[in-house]
Amino acid sequence: MSRSGADLALLLLGGFRVLVDDAIMELAERGYEDFRPVHDFAMRAIAAGADNASELGRRLSVSKQAAAKTVAVLEERGYVARGTDPLDARRKRLQVTALGFEVMRVGEAVFDELRDKWKRKIGAKQLERLEADLAALVGAATVRIETPGWIAHSLDETT
Amino acid sequence: MSRSGADLALLLLGGFRVLVDDAIMELAERGYEDFRPVHDFAMRAIAAGADNASELGRRLSVSKQAAAKTVAVLEERGYVARGTDPLDARRKRLQVTALGFEVMRVGEAVFDELRDKWKRKIGAKQLERLEADLAALVGAATVRIETPGWIAHSLDETT
DNA sequence: CTCTTTAGACAACCAGGTTGACGATTCAAG
DNA sequence: CTTGAATCGTCAACCTGGTTGTCTAAAGAG
Numbered sequence: 001m002s003r004s005g006a007d008l009a010l011l012l013l014g015g016f017r018v019l020v021d022d023a024i025m026e027l028a029e030r031g032y033e034d035f036r037p038v039h040d041f042a043m044r045a046i047a048a049g050a051d052n053a054s055e056l057g058r059r060l061s062v063s064k065q066a067a068a069k070t071v072a073v074l075e076e077r078g079y080v081a082r083g084t085d086p087l088d089a090r091r092k093r094l095q096v097t098a099l100g101f102e103v104m105r106v107g108e109a110v111f112d113e114l115r116d117k118w119k120r121k122i123g124a125k126q127l128e129r130l131e132a133d134l135a136a137l138v139g140a141a142t143v144r145i146e147t148p149g150w151i152a153h154s155l156d157e158t159t
Numbered sequence: 160m161s162r163s164g165a166d167l168a169l170l171l172l173g174g175f176r177v178l179v180d181d182a183i184m185e186l187a188e189r190g191y192e193d194f195r196p197v198h199d200f201a202m203r204a205i206a207a208g209a210d211n212a213s214e215l216g217r218r219l220s221v222s223k224q225a226a227a228k229t230v231a232v233l234e235e236r237g238y239v240a241r242g243t244d245p246l247d248a249r250r251k252r253l254q255v256t257a258l259g260f261e262v263m264r265v266g267e268a269v270f271d272e273l274r275d276k277w278k279r280k281i282g283a284k285q286l287e288r289l290e291a292d293l294a295a296l297v298g299a300a301t302v303r304i305e306t307p308g309w310i311a312h313s314l315d316e317t318t
Numbered sequence: 319c320t321c322t323t324t325a326g327a328c329a330a331c332c333a334g335g336t337t338g339a340c341g342a343t344t345c346a347a348g
Numbered sequence: 349c350t351t352g353a354a355t356c357g358t359c360a361a362c363c364t365g366g367t368t369g370t371c372t373a374a375a376g377a378g
Binding site: 211213214223224227247249250251 | 324
């Protein structure tokens with residue numbers, strides 16, 4: 001049953017989408033409306049020390065303007081707070097709020113539950129094997145989760 | 160080594176991106192500049208009988224305007240031709256050109272080569288296993304490859 | 319012959335990125 | 349202390365790839 005390479009790509013994309021769509025839907029049901037992976041990524045980066053928009057942009061490999069937009073929605077939802085920096089009047093210091101940490105925790109739990117569901121379907125051993133194989137295949141390539149024309153551009157146009 | 164559910168999602172996305180980015184790069188090197196999965200999809204649909212923009216839109220679950228835009232780039236690159244329909248003066252009959260079929264064939268070959276590379280890395284048996292597992296997990300969910308706010312919206316908002 | 323449906327085109331808009339410019343502030347160097 | 353370069357955040361304009369709404373022309377049903 002030798003599938004084609006294109007089918008393999010579709011399966012991978014399908015797996016990702018099923019997982020993420022389910023997670024977003026579940027999060028919405030639990031009261032966290034329209035929470036997306038990119039939000040989680042940004043909050044993690046902020047919690048990890050990217051406490052201003054420019055730095056956040058650098059960490060996410062995105063322009064500072066794009067980072068600022070993301071921060072704006074996170075602030076609006078109450079997931080991060082923006083204060084002034086006493087040491088540098090240019091900066092707006094970013095901080096993940098309690099609510100922000102909560103939604104991150106719940107998001108993690110939701111993903112873990114989904115993974116458990118998969119584990120029950122194909123078995124723990126095989127799921128770990130699948131993950132190990134994928135890790136080997138993907139290698140060191142860092143996954144940039146947003147990427148607008150994602151399906152379009154290669155990561156570094158060596159053209 | 161129990162990974163988290165979020166990591167699993169990232170691995171799947173990473174696998175897809177590595178595959179697709181490599182394929183696009185390889186296609187570009189072979190002279191097919193900026194050829195993307197969505198183009199292949201559209202051409203297949205056209206070849207399969209969606210011979211006008213409105214029908215194409217319906218098949219791809221996309222507005223007829225979006226379909227028309229895709230057709231425009233395919234026509235510009237010489238992959239599809241647009242003629243008049245003798246039976247219906249409203250329609251512009253679409254046809255995949257010889258060049259169009261060529262790029263589809265090459266694209267398929269490129270993907271198959273990439274799959275072979277993976278096969279050499281983790282073994283034929285295990286790759287087939289991986290595909291079978293993914294197929295079981297993804298289930299019947301049809302993968303809509305474009306999807307603009309893909310990472311955002313769920314397929315059918317049962318909210 | 320008239321009413322409704324359909325194809326395709328045009329325009330306006332949206333999301334989520336991009337680049338460029340700019341004022342305010344910081345910092346390094348003379 | 350002053351001055352020039354770098355950096356922060358913001359604003360504005362633009363790009364891509366979708367969307368909806370509107371319109372004309374053609375087709376088809378009654």
